[in-house]
Amino acid sequence: MIAETGGEQHDRGGADxxxxxxxxxxxxxxxxxxxxxxxxARSDVYSLGVALYQMLAGRVPYQDTTRFSLxxxxxxxxxxxxxxxxxxx
Numbered sequence: 644m645i646a647e648t649g650g651e652q653h654d655r656g657g658a659d660x661x662x663x664x665x666x667x668x669x670x671x672x673x674x675x676x677x678x679x680x681x682x683x684a685r686s687d688v689y690s691l692g693v694a695l696y697q698m699l700a701g702r703v704p705y706q707d708t709t710r711f712s713l714x715x716x717x718x719x720x721x722x723x724x725x726x727x728x729x730x731x732x
Contacts, residue, residue: 669710669713669714670693670703670705670706670713671690671693671694671703672686672689672690672717673685673686673689673690674689674714674717674718677710677713677714677717677718678714678718696722696725696728699725699729700725700728700729701728701729702728704722704723704728705717705720705722
């Protein structure tokens with residue numbers, strides 16, 4: 644898909660958004676976004692928190708091999724506490 648802005652064309656990667664479909668990297672998605680629910684700025688804050696957690700702990704708060712299992716953890720289980728994941732802090 645090509646978008647025109649100010650006389651310039653930009654390739655948007657061909658990815659179209661579909662209502663009710665979640666898009667993004669599952670690891671950094673808020674639980675609401677992963678479930679396909681409406682999101683707002685709090686979802687961005689959640690994603691920033693995951694990135695900060697990863698910077699400090701060297702790992703993300705939730706890890707699994709499938710998206711379904713990852714989302715289940717995010718919705719139903721608390722994350723590993725930072726002082727457990729990164730005892731040096």
